[in-house]
Each structure stands twice: as structure tokens, then as C-alpha cells.
Amino acid sequence: MKKNIFILFVLITLFNCKSDKQDNGKLNIVTTTSMITDLVKNIGGEYINIEGLMGSGVDPHLYKASEGDVTKLVNADIIFYNGLHLEGKLVEVFEKMGSQTKTPIALAEELDKSTLIGSDYFASNYDPHVWFNIEYFKEFANKVTSILSEKDPINAVNYIENEKKYLAKLDTLQGKIKAIIETLPVEKRILVTAHDAFNYFGKNYGFEVVGLQGLSTATEAGVQDVQKLAAFIIDKKVKAIFVESSVPKRTIEALEAAVKSKGHEVSIGGTLYSDALGNAGTIEGTYIGMFEYNVNTIVNALK
Amino acid sequence: MDLQEYFSLVFSDYTLRTITLGTAILGAVTGMLGSFAVLRKQSLLGDAISHAALPGIAIAFLITGAKDSNTLLLGALVSGLIGTFWIRGIITKTHLKSDTALGLILSLFFGFGMLLLTFIQKQPNANQAGLDKYLFGQAATLVESDVWLMAIVTGMCLFVLLLFWKEFKILLFDADYTKTLGFNTKFIDILITTFIVLAIVLGLQTVGVVLMSAMLLAPAAAARQWTNSLAVMVFLAALFGAFSGVFGTAISASQNNLSTGPVIVLVAAVFVVFSFIFSPSRGLLFKQIRFIKNRRDLELHKTLAFMYNIAETHDNISHPHAIRILNNFQGFTRKTLRKLVDKNYVILQGNMWSLTEEGFKTASNLYNQQSNNNE
Amino acid sequence: MHKKIAVQVDDLTVAYNYKPVLWDIDLEIPEGVLMAIVGPNGAGKSTLIKSILGILKPIAGSISIYGKPYDEQRKLVAYVPQKGSVDWDFPTTALDVVMMGTYGSLGWIKRPRQKEKKAALEALEKVGMLSFKNRQISQLSGGQQQRIFLARALVQNASIYFMDEPFQGVDATTEIAIINILKELRKAGKTVIVVHHDLQTVPEYFDWVTFLNVKKIATGPVKDIFNDDNLTKTYGINYKVSIQE
Secondary structure (H helix, E strand, O other): OHHHHHHHHHHHHHHOOOOOOOOOOOEEEEEOOHHHHHHHHHHHHHHEEEEEOOOOOOOOOOOOOOHHHHHHHHHOOEEEEOOOOOOHHHHHHHHHHHHOOOOEEEHHHHOOHHHOOEOOOOOOOEOOOHHHOHHHHHHHHHHHHHHHHHHOHHHHHHHHHHHHHHHHHHHHHHHHHHHHHHOOOHHHOEEEEOOOOOHHHHHHHOOEEEEOOOOOOOOOOOHHHHHHHHHHHHHOOOOEEEEEOOOOOHHHHHHHHHHHHOOOOOEEEEEEOOOOOOOOOOHHHOHHHHHHHHHHHHHHHHO | OOHHHHHHHHHHOHHHHHHHHHHHHHHHHHHHHHHHHHHOOOOOHHHHHHHHHHHHHHHHHHHHOOOOHHHHHHHHHHHHHHHHHHHHHHHHHOOOOHHHHHHHHHHHHHHHHHHHHHHHOOOOOOHHHOOOHHHHOOHHHOOHHHHHHHHHHHHHHHHHHHHOHHHHHHHHHOHHHHHHOOOOHHHHHHHHHHHHHHHHHHHHOOOHHHHHHHHHHHHHHHHHOOOOOHHHHHHHHHHHHHHHHHHHHHHHHHOOOOOHHHHHHHHHHHHHHHHHHHOOOOOHHHHHHHHHHHHHHHHHHHHHHHHHHHHHOOOOOOOOEEHHHHOOOOOOOHHHHHHHHHOOOEEEEOOEEEEOHHHHHHHHHHHHHHHHHHO | OOOOEEEEEEEEEEEEOOEEEEEEEEEEEEOOOEEEEEOOOOOOHHHHHHHHOOOOOOOEEEEEEOOEEHHHHHHHEEEEOOHHHOOOOOOOEHHHHHHHHHHHHHOOOOOOOHHHHHHHHHHHHHOOOHHHOOOEHHHOOHHHHHHHHHHHHHOOOOOEEEEEOOOOOOOHHHHHHHHHHHHHHHHOOOEEEEEOOOHHHHHHHOOEEEEEEOEEEEEEEHHHHOOHHHHHHHHOOOOOOOOOO
């Protein structure tokens, strides 16, 4: 697969086929996850052309680049992605592009590694779901702004202005979240989801977080995983467990059946947005909307 | 977890019980049906059909946007059946042989399926359908309704098998002859094939497209080694398949990070290897033992025959001779001599040997026996 | 001698990929003959039998058995295919194979019972294979396999027997045993049609012969038809043969 991508990449570069580059003088930005797309839109506004590769409900762990994607990447001026192996199947693509002086920016890798949560599974050894810590997301915003300003100094002042506004919104979000979570008793703050996407959320807001599938949806849940998690749920008297928008429901449904068979009450509390935002045009289609929706869903189900 | 814990758990724990049952039933039905595929020399049929099911899953999702497994499995069924008919079409209408046709359909359909999957991944909520999981299966997420479905299909299959047993048997053995008896061979053929496709589609959720062919092949191949009766073979194949499911689930459940599907396939493979080596009539081990024994017997016989030729020339057949004479005989060893003594065919005195009455009689009968054996 | 016509073939043409294998065959096989079909390799001999029996589909032509279409007369016809057309490693016994001959009269779903087993055992005895009844067929020699196939056909109690190279790869004892059974069948008024590969034995074994090489070259009683002229026409070389009465 990777060899195919590379050959495709070379051919396209050589033959310089159909150019998706918009020649309106604006920077062409390509982003991966919908969270990052939303962020860059908020900062770049009308001053940039932006193309997000992954839409709502798309799982970044499993996403494979198509030929069209590679063309877009080649024609981009700047590429923003998460990194830390979140986009597991795009790693080689980005590495090859780096060597072609395209410099894709891995936003999560700019963070101070000593503060990140470690992992046994991932190659780079860190949990990549960093956007669930709003402070980290603010750092993303900083990085995006500085890169945009560097490449497009004329509009730097606009980018900085947009960032200021956005950071303010993020602060408001932070306050709201804290308030909502306060209404949930501490012993009920247990979050069970399909995979380990919410560790940073848990760490920041005092939730114990357990995923069925581990840090990547590419892994298969084993029999033992289901059993152990079922036992955990029963032990801690967890009321509700959660499905994710970008992961098959089956796994959580199997878990629910396992718990119920032991005579314990548990229900599916709702669908959370973990690795992708909701549909474009809806409130959940923005980072801020998504975050608030998630927290409301979680707290209401667990109360 | 140890054995006792396992046994108590397998009945009480919902997850373990459901998955064990599901994989056992799946193993049984693929074992049974696999026997027919293997005997028809279409062992890779399972491989071709499971790969052919992939575009069906993708298209079912594209058309209906549905995320529930039943719709997707229906798509898999349709696509698998189409693939099967195209395989038959290729074999009958062109000069291509069975394995070429299987390989063609396998790669064509699978490639198309993968293409669709990469296209689909851009669709919102596509991943909720878990289309990728059909490649390798996710046994741990079986629920009771899945198991019921498998049980019903297996029941139907068993019923049909029993009903049309002699028709299946004769068609597998001699298709041309079957036609002359007036049986509609096309109908029987389609019946078997449809059930095979059905079983494969059911197995996709558990073992996945890539590994499904092994479940169709391995239990049947293993069973063949132990019996010369079709009925026993089918029964054994079902048994091996079921146990692969049970042991596979048990092993993967006892460890962290062991996917159930691949472990089941590995257990089935162990059955195969074991059968190929240790089966009494066809196994490699016993064949080797028999070969060595035959060779040894041959040495013994030849030496005895040589001694007979010498003894014959005397009136007293037990006339002692020097052992040294035997050195002229190329096949002679001390060990053979000792064996002959053990059997009471020869007596040794110092460095002289002599044939006993029994030895003489046995030697003279040697050639007669051999000519009887050749008939 | 105005016998009944057991098998009538009209205008039979068979082709593989537009290449003719049998061309415009007209054949009348009278009842009660023991007939050999001879011809060089690729002449279409097996194809002829298979087309008559409906195993292969002809492009043109019709077959009738005692004046009626073959489909209606299946019960009267028995087939002994070439040994090599079957995988003898199949897990089954000699008795089991012979019992398959009863499946036609049983029809769908019905199982063979005592009556069928008895008939099968009798047939096995007739071909001298009774002691092998429980033997796995892969353990049988070529001659024994051929006898099993014959027994399977005998069980059908047919009026017409088609056999494809039954003497190929078979030991002398078996060959004699088989031809004796065939002669008995003829005496009993049955019609036996045999694709035969050994020209030398034609006059000795058969009373009727058909020369085939994609087209029908000649057909009729051996004493009239089995001559140098027809042999040359069929095989293309100069054959010298003496016919013994």
C-alpha cells in the first residue's frame, strides 16, 4: 500500500496533472481531521482556501489516502495534521512529503511531550487524542496562527485578530464545561466508550476513562476485554456507556449485552464525537459545539 | 484462567458462552460444507467466495446507508452468489480450469471491494458500519442473535444434507454417471454451493474475509486423513471445526491482545498438521514406520533365503556352517543374525550357524507368501 | 434379420468452440448386438456416447431409444464411464459404489435399503468382487475398479449398456471376465455398446462394429464391415487384418 502511494505521488509530481490549486492568491491549506479543519477555518477565515480530507464520522486511525487526496496534498501550500500516529495510515505519506520540502505540520507533536499521556501501543508512545484538552487546542491555535502569518504576512494581522476571538470562545467553553461537570457527583464520573479517545478529557475533568478497544480502532477487542470491562462496569455501578460516531456500535452493544446478562442495568447513554466532528452545518460540526454536546450527553446519562 | 475456571465461566459468563457457541456452530457448519468443497477439488472455493463477498458489503452500505449487520450480510450473500455463478460460468464457457477461475473472481471482486471501501471511507458515518471489520472479523462482538442465526442456518444445512445425502455423494463421486441416472445435477450443485456461500457469509463477522477460507478447508482436510467413509468424514470435519471454535475462543480469551478469529484458524491448522502426521492409515509418521518395518522384513527375508540356499544343498538342513560364509552376502549384518536367532530360525554355536526346522520351513514358504501378497 | 432398433442416432453434430468433434452422425444400433466403436484418438468416440446419454449437448441431432426420446427411457440405459474420469481417492467402499447403481430407480431422497443392498451384492458376485465389498476403492487395482464399475451398471438391470474403454489398463484375467459377462448380456437379449481401443480383439469379442472418425465411416456386422478398406478409411494407414469366423 505505501509503495503504491509513493509511486502514485512521484508520478503525479512528475507529470503535473490536473491542478486543484485555486489561483486566487490565497494560501491553499489541507487538513486532516475535522477538528483541525474547524480550527484552521476559524483562524484563517476568508483569507485562505481550505480543504479537509476527513469528513464527519470518518475514523482517522483507519483512513487511507486516495489518489485525489495525494493530489490535494501535493498542491497544498501548508498541511496541518494531528500527528502522534493518529492518522495511522498516512504516516508514510507525510514522511515522504516532508522529504520533498512540503513540510506538513504535526500540531500535536509541537506540544511539550513531558505533559502528554504515554501509551504502550503507539509507535511514538503518546496518546494522540490531545484535542480533548482545551489548553492543548489553544496551543494548536497558536501554532496555526504563527505558520499562517509567516507564510502570508500581509494577512498576519487578520489571523491574529481571529485567533484572539477564538481563544476567547475557547475560554467560555472551558467555563461552561466545568460548570456542567460540577453537577455530576464525583463517584459517578466514569466514562466507558468504544476506544481510548478520552484520556485527556478524563485527566482534566476528573473522569475515570475506560475504552473497550484501546488507543486505536485498528485493534480488535478481545473476549477478555469485553469480560473485564463488563466486570468493571458492574463493580462501579456505571449507569451508562457510550457509542462513538466514528466506530461501529457492535462492540458497545456486545458489552451492554454482557453486563445485562449478569442482571445489571446499563444503557447506551448516547453517541459521542470522539475522533471526528458531527455533520457540517450543525452545531456538533464545530469543535466547540461538539465538546459541549459531548459533555452534556455524558453528564445527563450518568446523573 | 485455569481449566476449572474456564468450565464454570463458559456456562455462566455471557460473553464467553456466546462467543464459544457462535464459533463452535460456525466451525461445525463450515467443517461439514467444507468436506464437499474439498472432495470436489474446489478447496479454494471458500477463499474465492469470501473475497467475492466484500463488494456486496460495500454496495449494500452505499445503497442503503444502513449500519446494521443484517443488511450488509445480505449484500455479502448476493455478491458471493454472483461470484459463484461467474466462477461456474468461466469454467463451463472457457477453457480455463477451476483454479484459474477461482483466482480470477477472487482478485477481481476483492479488488473492486477494496476500491469501494476507500471510496466509502469519506462518507459520513461509514465507519459506524464497521466495514473494515469484515476483513478480519471481530469475534468478541458476537451477540446472542448472531448465534441464533448461525444455529438456524446450521440446522437447515443439516436437514438438507440428510435429505439429499445420496444425491450429494453420487454427484461428488461421479457427476457424469449421476446425470445418466436422471438426477438434475445442476440443482444439487447449486444447493451445495448456496449453503457454502451462506455459511461463509455468516462466518465473515467472526473470522473475516481473509481467514474464512481456512475454516472451510482445514477441518475437512484433517478429517479426510482419519476415515474412508464419507459420512464419518463429514461428521469428523464438523467436530474438528467446532473444537477449533471452542479452543480458539478459550485460548484467545485467556490472554490479553489475542484476536479470536486468527487463533481459531491456527487451532484448525494444528488439527490439520496433527492429522497429516499421526493418522494411522494415511499419516506421515505411520507411513514412515511401515516403510522402515517393510525394509527390515525384507532384509530378514533375504538373509534367511540366502541361508536356505546354503542349507538346501545338505541332507541335514541343520548342518552347521561358518558365519564367515555369510560375509559374502551383501545384505548380511550381525543384527539380522541375532533377530533370526530370536525368532528361532537359526541357532548359533561359537562361530557356526545352523538353520532350525522352523527356520527351514519358514524360508521355503517365503516365496510362496510373497506371491500371494502380490495378488 | 429385422431386429428392433435399440438406439437411433440422427444427424448428431457436436462441436467444442466451433471445432467439430462429431459430424452429422446417423447410426442405427439393432437390439441384441455386442458392438464396438472404434476409431483413432480424437475421433469422437467418448463424445458419441456422452452425447447419446445427454452428458454433452450436441449442436444438432436427435437420439431415440426404442423409438422414444432418451429422456423418457433412462431406466433402460446403463453407463460405464472411463475409469479415469473419477477420483478413486474418494472415501467410499466398493459395495457403496455398486449401490449407486440403484439410485436411479430409487429417485430423489429415498435411501437404499435391504433390497438394494442385496442386488448390489449379487452384482459384486457376478463380477467376482464379493470379497472386496468393504474395501476402500483407492486400494483396488485397475482391473478391480473396472469390475466395480461394471457391477454398478449391472445393478441397473438395463436393456442397453454403454461402456467407455472398459478394457483399458486392465489385467488379462479381468479382461476375460468382463467380455464373458458382456457376451452373457448379449445372450440375454441386451444391447451392449463399447468404445474399444484394441483393434486386434474386435473380431473375437464383438459381432457388430462402428468405425468413427468425426464422421461415421461405416457400421454393421463385423464380418461385413471389419475390413482393410474401412480400416484405412478410418485410420488412414494400410491395415492388414484377417477376419476369423
